[in-house]
Structures are given as structure tokens and as C-alpha cells.
Amino acid sequence: MSYELYFVQRSPNKIRKEKLLSFFQSNLWQVDTRAEQRDAFEVIYKNPLSKTTFQLNILDNNPGEQKEDGFYFSGILFSVEYAKPTFFAYEAMLILEEVCQAFDLYVINPQDYEIGGDSKPKNMNADAFTASWKENNKIKIHNVYEEMGVTLPYLPEDIGMAIWQYHLNKRTVTDRLGPAYVAPDYLFYQEHRSGVVKRAIAWTEWQAMVFPPCDYIIISQSLDYISYQALRESFGDYLQKINGPIDPLYTFNLQYADDVQRIYENLKPSGQLIHTHKKVMLSECVDVPDERKIHNEAAGTLDTHASSQQPKGKTTNQFFKQYRQSHTGENSENEEKQTTSSTKSKKGHDADNMNSSDVLEKNAAFSRENDVVLKRQTVKIKDLTFSSFVKWNIFLLLFIGILAGLITFGLSYMFSEQFNVTVLSMTFDSMTVGIASIFVIPLLFMILGFIASIILYVPLWLGLRVVNGLRLKGAFEIEPEI
Template identity: 25%
Template sequence: MSYDLYFYKRQNQQISESDISDYLTNNLCPANEQGNQWFYENDDTEVYFSFDLNEPETDPEAIELETVLDFDYTRFSFNLNFLRPDFFGQEAFLFVDQMISDLSLYVVNPQSTIDEEFPTQPGEAELYRNWSEINARHSAHFYEELELNYYPLPASNAVWKHNFNKRQIQDELGEEYFVPKVMVLQTVADKRIITLSVWPEGLPILVPQVDYYLLVKKYRKLFKEVEESGLISAKTFQTHFGSFVSNSDAGKVIHPSNANSLQKLFNSIKFDGDVSGFAEKLPFEKMVNVIPADDENGFSQKITTVLD
């Protein structure tokens, strides 16, 4: 179940197959070995989508359909799955909109509710809003059948924005600081969705707003190297380490000077518990931002996110 787009160009437009291929390779990701698919996957946000260069049609009727008035089908298409957190669309269509603008491409959108006979150039965020609305309805419809998990849109967006900007923040702060990823987990006992970040060895760190921190300790004890890890809650973090946290343009941070002075406390702090047996990674294929409403085809939370 996916959202598909097909890209067209005007017949007099000087843009070749290699122009589009090079654009995808240079601005998105390398092509596969066959040179006909660009599968994008962001390790930080876990968002993925793809572009395909489709085989030429051999059927005469199909070939005729590829030419619409003064438009030609480029044979490039886009694919993004439904039943995903809304930020999948936010990230994907940032690129799609930019590509359409940079290459002056036109789109045939089979999912559009508007009866469009010809390829069009969508307005800014128009495709995102279309995908988002359909994604919300599908998510509500299949919520119980597929045992999906609800996570509020503002919290979901906060996770994505942190992870999406993670590398830029790392560049701004420099190598002295550790900028952790925010991970989404589900508790084993009561199926709550929680957020977690790793804090290794008391390093200077950008402090994300999460429910739990996984501390990784490495120190010497009786001439031996000791390594252990465990969870502390946000409350425990604030109680013991809040005084070391400073505000910066990038967010809340623990600076190198403070990291050095808290090292003894970091290594001596008692964990609140272990990850194992407490929580498990929640695949984003199982997380959505809507739940079914009382009416059969509705959903409880309308999608109102606007791309920044």
C-alpha cells in the first residue's frame, strides 16, 4: 500500500534521462547496481522512500498513454509507503518538491481527488498534504487489524526534527560534543511508547528531551576495565545532572568543562533499571499519529503539519 507519482516533462524541454539520474545520484543517494532505482534511507530518522526508472513500454496502447498533449513521460516514478508516522511524508516531500522545482518537472498523481487530465506542477507542500491525509485515513482504518501504535503528532514530530537535524547540530557543536539519536521504544509490560537516548562515558553532550537516558560507563576498578550500562529516567537525570546543563544556540548541552567535573558522579550513579526486559525498539512501520474515530471512515486527529 503505497503512494506513487509519475514524472513528465514538456516535449520541448531540454532534459534527458541522464539529467534526472544524475540529479538523484548527486542530491539524494547512489543508484542501485542496475542504475534504475534510488532507494533513500536516512539512518538518523529511519525514513525511507524510492525513485525508479521504469522499463520502456512495448505495448502500443501503453506507449500512446505516455504522451499527453505536449508532455512526455520521463519513465521516473516515486514511491512512499502508507501506514507510517507523518514525518515520513514531511521528509520525503521536502526532496520531491525541490526536485520538481529544480528540474521543472510535471507530475501525474493517481491518488489526487481532483480530476486532472494532464500532468501538473503541484504547489508547495501540496503532495505532502495529499499523502498525509490518505496516510491518516489508512492508518485509522487498519489501526486495529494491523495492531498499530498511536503516538501523538507533536511528540512524533519532535523526535523527527531532532534526528533530522542531528548531523547539522553535530557540525555546529564540533567533535568535542556527542549528539545522540532519539530512539522510540515500547515498554514490554504496559505497551507505552517511550523515548531514549544514549549517553556514553559522561561525554560532553547535546541533551535531548527524552523519557530515559541509557548511560554507558567505562572506568577502571582494581586494575580492570569495567563497562556497564543501564537506564536512568528523565527525573533522575535532572536530579543528578541538571546543574551541569547549560543553554546554547543548539539546545541544552553539557560542556567539556562540566563533563570533566561530573565524571565521578556519572560512574557512581545507580541505574533505575535495564533496557532488556523493560522496553523494545518500536518499528516505525507500527507507529502512526492517528486513531480511529467513532464514525467508520474517520480519524481522531487531523493532520495539520506545515512543512518548515
């Protein structure tokens, strides 16, 4: 089941294939050129963060031969599937706005007749065409419920849109907090009884987390979980609210990592998802409920503490523009205007909510240009890369070798006139030996360091595996590429 659109233009001239291919040169597009047709190809859009996907087909046609009401058929066709969360369609329509602006295209919607439209060429408007998709999607889904008798995983639209915004822009949160923090992806579990989809995040081993609104926090590989409300009650004032793509977002300060870790290690599960839910993919969810199965009380079981609200000061469209700029480097004039207005509204939002600033100020001592310093903390070392292990051994022995070489040179200089050294019938004075020692001795020490690293690394690596990590307490500095 697909929602389809086709595109028309004012000009009778075919858009050049090279121009189209140049536009689609991005890692979000997959181009399939059809060798048997000179100007025909297929383009598939896939966003790995939001999971959104849709398809464009470019036909090998002559627009001048297909004129109607002053418009020429461009040969470009679009399709996006039904039975998806609404944000799939919305993201697709936002991308189509870019396509239409780039090539001066208009849109004809063949589904118009199903919802009372006129099927005439229109300017591409993401909100209007998303609304059209929603109306047609609702019809298709209800037909599935009534004719096939199946219940599709139900995820309310407002929650789906918040998930979309979070997945697209969660990287901005960890960029600000530093590399010690993890902003997890959502996982999705459908209740057996109601068909409602619940949001979960995985926290199955100790690490500094960012907590988006959710229903469950999974704390073990066997799907033991605590509820979002239990998280807030267990960690209390250690949780601090921060600004982000959705509201609320919580994390904790690294100053209190020891205390938070102790609480984490003593958490009591609220239940086990494996008995009451099944895991589903986000792309399988719909936001059209099956009224036969979902009752008001079932839909109302979503944790009120985990409700998702769109952040003040930014529209959903602006959030997508921000994502496009940060991930694809697009800087069109329209996007610059959007960014300017977005920045102005963000300033007002930051003035209203200073919790994020407080956390960042407290973490300033721990974050310096993407490095994180942990003072009086316990760090668990679970693995060790060979390259870093070798590097520091070689550096250490090189330093020792340089010192040894300088000492040898000094001694040779002191006695340079008192003795000579004969090797293989060649005579060297002690000054020559001393100078050579500055280079030879450090080199020998470096070679010894490399050999020692190989001998020591294997038992150390195996030892960390056997004891499941080594705990060290002190002051540590975490660097992105050590």
C-alpha cells in the same frame, strides 16, 4: 502499501537518460540501470540520518505517444510506503520539489479520488502532497487496526518531526562545541501496555553529552535508565541550555567535568526498560494512534520537561534546506534565498537566547580550531593506537640521536688533526667520522625507537585491557587525529 505519484511534462520530448543520471549522482541515491531496457532504470533514495527512503522508476517510454489535457507522460513514477512517520513523506516531497524544478515536471496523484481530489496535473508542493499522504495513510492504518487487530508503535507526529530535525542537523551542534562532545542518536522503545513509543538516548559510559528532549536516558548495558526529569534534577545547574535544531538542548561545561562525572557514577536507576518496553525501529513507528489501546492518560505520560518544540525563527522546510546544503553542497538560487532568510531569522533567535553563547564563551578556552584543552581534569585512557605510540617514540629518539650526533661531531672537530680511524683498510680522519655521525647516529636511534615501540606496545595495550583503562590527572589537549 505505497503512496504513488506519476509525473507529466509540457514537452513531448523524452528527458535524456544522461541528464537524469547526472542529477542522481549523490550518495543519497542508489541507481539500478536495467540492461534489457535502454532508457529504463530505478532510483532508490536512502538517507542514513533520517532513515527516509522512497523509490523512483524511470520507464523506457515515448512521451509524445501519451498525451492528455496538454501534458505528456514523462515515464517517471514515484512511490513511498505508508505506515511510516509523517516526516518520511515530507522529506520525500521536499526532494520531489527539487526533481520537478530541475526537469519542469508536474504531478498527477492517483490517490486523489480517495480524499475528494480531481487527479489533474499540479505543481509539486511538499506541504500539499504531504497532507494528501497523511490522509491516505490514516485510512490505511485504521484499516490495519480494524481488520488485522494489531497495534503499530505510536509516535506522535510533532515528536517525530522534532526527531527528524535533530537527526539531520545534530552535527552542527558538535561542530560548534568541539570534538569532546557527543550528540547521540535517538533510540525507540514501545510500551507493552499502551503501544506508545518512548524516546531514549544511551549514556552507558562517561563522556561529555548533548541531551536532546527525551523520555529516558539509558545508563547501563542492561537497560537501566533514569528519566529526563531525573537527569535535570540530578545535575541541576550543571546543565546549560544551548541553541540547536530542536528545543530544548542541554549540555554541561567541560570546566565542571570532574563534578559531573562524580554525579554520573553515583546515579540511581529509575527503572529497567527490558521489563516494560520493547525496542523498535524508527521506520516501524506511525503517528496514527490505535484508539482501542491508547487512552488519553497513556498518551499524556510523555514527560512535560521533554516536550519538543520547533525552534523559533526557522520553518521545518528551512531546516531541511540547511541540512541539504551542509551535506550535499547544493547551492541553487532558490536554496541561497532560503539560506539568506534563514540567517536573518536566526540572528533574531540568537538575540533572544544567549545561553548557547554563554556556554561557547566558557568553552572558548577549551576549543581552539577543533582542539580541546582540558585543564586540571581526569582523563581515562582505555586504548592506545599503535601508530601514535610509535610516532612519539621515534620522534623522541630522533631528537636524542640528533643531539648525540652533534656532540660526536663537535668532539671529532676538536681532535680532527690528532688521530685517524682505519676501517677495512680504509683510513678516515676524525672530521669525516664526525660528519657521518650526524646522519648515522640519528638513524640508528630511530630504528631503536621503532623496535622498542613494538616491544613496549603489546604489554601496555594488554595492561590497559586488564585494568579497564588508566586514569591520569593534569592538563590535556585532545586533537581530532592524534
